[in-house]
Amino acid sequence: MNTTITPVGSLTAGEVREVLTAATSAPSLHNTQPWRFHCTPGAIELHADTSRALEAADPEHRELVLACGAALLNLRLAIRASGTVPDVRTLPEPGRPSLLATVRPAARRPATPAEQELAAAIPRRRTNRRPFHHDPVPAVLQASLRQAAETERGWLAVLDPPQRLVLCGLSRRAHQEQLDDPEFVAEWQRWTGRAGDVGEGVPVRSSGPVPEPQDEFVLRDFGAGGARTRVTGKDFEPEPLICVLGSFQDSRHAQLQAGMAMQRVLLTATANGLASSFLSQVVEVADTRRELRALIGGGLWPQIVLRVGYGSPVPATPRRPLEDVVTGELEPNRSS
Ligand SMILES: Cc1cc2nc3c(=O)[nH]c(=O)nc-3n(C[C@H](O)[C@H](O)[C@H](O)COP(=O)(O)O)c2cc1C
Structure with missing residues (x-):
């Protein structure tokens, strides 16, 4: 099914898809991708998906939260790279512990070169388990x-x-x-x-x-x-x-x-x-x-x-399709 995502705040549907793709490029323990995103007309909510927790390796879900934090940073940077300032509230509702953050696309402001450089690194980052070259890191x-x-x-x-x-x-x-x-x-x-x-x-x-x-x-x-x-x-x-x-x-x-x-x-x-x-x-x-x-x-x-x-190139690991991790304003067959 050809599925698209609807606008959130000042982000177009295309930008929402881009920033969610960036968020889901984050690393996670055993590539479990323990996150879920809920889009409302004004905000993107980041939820911990504890159904994907590794109960033996990570019984307190600490590493699960680390992975969600990494996804949140990617989301923030990707929103900045689109020229929008993200208004981020972490753990905004004590009664809903799985809701880790709400991110509202707020004012438009161009990204700085440093923000653009970091955002550009999101799809290039990967875990490299191979031996590195012998040159020390300066x-x-x-x-x-x-x-x-x-x-x-x-x-x-x-x-x-x-x-x-x-x-x-x-x-x-x-x-x-x-x-x-x-x-x-x-x-x-x-x-x-x-x-x-x-x-x-x-x-x-x-x-x-x-x-x-x-x-x-x-x-x-x-x-x-x-x-x-x-x-x-x-x-x-x-x-x-x-x-x-x-x-x-x-x-x-x-x-x-x-x-x-x-x-x-x-x-x-x-x-x-x-x-x-x-x-x-x-x-x-x-x-x-x-x-x-x-x-x-x-x-x-x-x-x-x-x-x-310093390492040699390694292949990317797969991610689930966005449709599996996003709920809310996800609509079939609408163009951005
Ligand atoms: C909290 C956390 C712990 C991790 N622990 C290990 C580890 O002990 N050994 C390892 O090789 N990779 C570890 N990883 C890397 C993941 O396996 C990797 O992020 C995942 O397979 C996705 O691949 P990518 O990072 O190349 O996108 C960890 C990642 C996170 C976020």
């Missing part, structure tokens, strides 16, 4: 990534080599603990190692090399269960840039904010020619998350761990 770019986190009221801690060593040990412990949990493994197998393009989950083509015992960081094997070409001669970068995105609180609101900070860091990396991937076992297991909190000074709640560097 200090000036590390500073830009830290600044990106701070712009969204987050904090990016760049780990020094001794801290990285401790993180390796914590990641290994967390990874093993998860593999020992049959519910985690069953959930993992449901969402990963997919051969076809089914619009969700992590396809085999997006997996990195087959993990090997000498790897510094234990990477999740997204190719499990599916046939895949073994990447031979792989060699992960000797001095990876590992950053912990932290927040000052661990409330729902702080997690949503952290999702926006995470996404601004990832887009800033993309805009500067950098690739990125996630190492989240350590923040999914309560004990190791607590130890990571102590490792970065005790004042921040670690929300996500990112690896950043």
Whole structure:
């Protein structure tokens, strides 16, 4: 069916489709895309879709909220790129906890070059699990990534080599603990190692090399269960840039904010020619998350761990069609 979306506030139907496509390009744990958008004549509502929560990996839905925060930042930036100022209210109705934000397209004002640059990075950003080139990320770019986190009221801690060593040990412990949990493994197998393009989950083509015992960081094997070409001669970068995105609180609101900070860091990396991937076992297991909190000074709640560097191109992961994630003013056979 040829379906179109109707205007919202000052956005035309075509612009609404564009900004929702940008929102749904956000990363999410195992590519679950745990969001839903409801369009009214004046606003786009962002809802958490808890029916898509990963109850074994993310029982408190913290990472689900991070993913929705990333979608919210994309939505804000895409609205700005269309020349409109978004009026954003986060968690606007305490009685409706699944309503994470309302975004009203308000005044028209041209986007700045910096806003346009970040918005242009949205479709180019992807999770890159392959080895990166050995060139280190220059200090000036590390500073830009830290600044990106701070712009969204987050904090990016760049780990020094001794801290990285401790993180390796914590990641290994967390990874093993998860593999020992049959519910985690069953959930993992449901969402990963997919051969076809089914619009969700992590396809085999997006997996990195087959993990090997000498790897510094234990990477999740997204190719499990599916046939895949073994990447031979792989060699992960000797001095990876590992950053912990932290927040000052661990409330729902702080997690949503952290999702926006995470996404601004990832887009800033993309805009500067950098690739990125996630190492989240350590923040999914309560004990190791607590130890990571102590490792970065005790004042921040670690929300996500990112690896950043210079990578080679990787394919995009699929997304569900907009019609599956948007409700409200969605009408068939109307042109924009
Ligand atoms: C909160 C969160 C945690 C994630 N954890 C991991 C992880 O531990 N390992 C990994 O390889 N990818 C991880 N990812 C990346 C997702 O698998 C990825 O975003 C998804 O498959 C969509 O692909 P894309 O990022 O290339 O668009 C995580 C993403 C988010 C938002």
